[in-house]
Amino acid sequence: MNRNYLKHEFLLTAKSRRTIPFVFFVAVLLFSYCLFLWPYANTKESFNKKETEEHLAYLGDQQKLWRSIGNTGLIFKWHSASFSRQVGEPVYAENAHNYELFSGMLQSFEDRNFTRMLQLRTHYLQSNPGDYLEDRFLFQTAPFPTKDREHAYYQTMMKYEDYLNKDHPITFGLMYEKTGLQTLQNFLQNYGVYFLLFCIIYFSSEILSRDRKHQAILQGLPLSWYRQLNLKSLSAFLYSMVFISSVIIVGVLIMTIQFGFGYFDLNVPIMIQQKTFTSEDYSVISLAAYLGKTLVVLPLLALLFIRLNIVLSLLFKNEWIVLFISSLLLFSERLYSTRSTTELFGKDISLFPQTYFDFGKIIDGEKNFLLNTETITYTKGILVLLVTYFIIEVILYIVSNIINKRRFYKAS
Incomplete structure (x- = not known):
């Protein structure tokens, strides 16, 4: 029954x-x-081919400008005559490095070589946490946006480092979850x-x-x-x-x-x-x-x-x-x-x-x-x-x- x-x-x-x-x-x-x-x-990590190409064009124009004015060394943002100290940044060299880096990511994406693409993206984020921490559009409506950006950054880095340390083949599906x-x-x-x-x-x-x-x-x-x-x-x-x-x-x-x-x-x-x-x-x-x-x-x-x-x-x-x-x-x-x-x-x-x-x-x-x-x-x-x-x-x-x-x- x-x-x-x-x-x-x-x-x-x-x-x-x-x-x-x-x-x-x-x-x-x-x-x-x-x-x-x-x-x-x-998502934040989604690769946008058009935006990457536009960023590369912008970097290329900036490099041409620096070369035209003959300023390819340090760029001094602050100087005081009262101190024998100058603070400068190698903007031209950094732009050249980023141009090669983003060109490599774009080429890797087009070639579907996601192992190289992940390596380049991880290298970029390790050196540039501001890509997350200074993105004002990321969590802009959240009550604690800075905290949320840091949280997302650490999670992303831990995932990427894990993917690279594992022996699994890096595919589009794996990289973008x-x-x-x-x-x-x-x-x-x-x-x-x-x-x-x-x-x-x-x-x-x-x-x-x-x-x-x-x-x-x-x-x-x-x-x-x-x-x-x-x-x-x-x-x-x-x-x-x-x-x-x-x-x-x-x-x-x-x-x-x-x-x-x-x-x-x-x-x-x-x-x-x-x-x-x-x-x-x-x-x-x-x-x-x-x-x-x-x-x-x-x-x-x-x-x-x-x-x-x-x-x-x-x-x-x-x-x-x-x-x-x-x-x-x-x-x-x-x-x-x-x-x-x-x-x-x-x-x-x-x-x-x-x-x-x-x-x-x-x-x-x-x-x-x-x-x-x-x-x-x-x-x-x-x-x-x-x-x-x-x-x-x-x-x-x-x-x-x-x-x-x-x-x-x-x-x-």
Whole structure:
């Protein structure tokens, strides 16, 4: 009976009139993201051939100007007659060096020689951190743009140095983080967990309310009310896991066909402290460890929201109200959180479960960095979510005894 009922509920969710259009919509989003949005997304490190050619033309004109006036030595920006000291810069020599460097990058890009291109780009950034730190367009709307630019610079340098130290061939996909595994990593780091949790909320929002249309049949089932709720939760959980696995596998497969699968041993920069605001504050974990630690939490988060939806369904008996309230709770952090929010109701922000819903930002220390704190950790996140799940289970047990099967269907 349990197995048949579980199969019945699973198929009801899969064949629901609400589920099929939603799955189609997600499929369209997935293919759009993997085929059009992410492959052509521009980042700070995206190579712009036109801009590079214009920069080379500018450097060439500058060199001609310096030669025409016979000034190819030091350029003195400051001089005082009271001191026998002069401060000058070898502008002509630096321009000549940069001209060769950018010409090499342009030629490497055209020849698809990304190993040489990465070597040149890394060499340039090592000598010119101002390319990040002085870029006024980078994070210009952020409350702490200088801090964010330094953060991006250190992360980029750590990734590039790792690529060069590994024996893996340098390809376009690897350099610009478009391989299958790197795409999955970026998806999880950039609110991908929110997207997957919303899908789970959507699928489980009607698993109880839909039965009220067939109450004459279901009231006679030889199953206790609490077991029935557990089996419904299990069916929604299994369907959600199948759906999430399918989205991840298909997404990684599409990116793999285009740019390669990637490598599990690549290093992911993580911020371990915020004391010196230099490279000393960073460490690394493998890409395999990052993906494993993130994805292993998804089942716990899925169970948490599915059981919460059961409670809300018992109380409100309407799938749209359930969807709205659960979604509001999922995104609640976005309503109050700022870059300086470290407390909520006088308590540390790390004690609230909504802090950990976007779990992709916990493992790499990004959440700590964004909120300017160091109290949010992986272990504490697991503990807080487990406590929250336990509390929801207790509430569900109490509510299911108050709103039993007869009372639930009688209210229709």
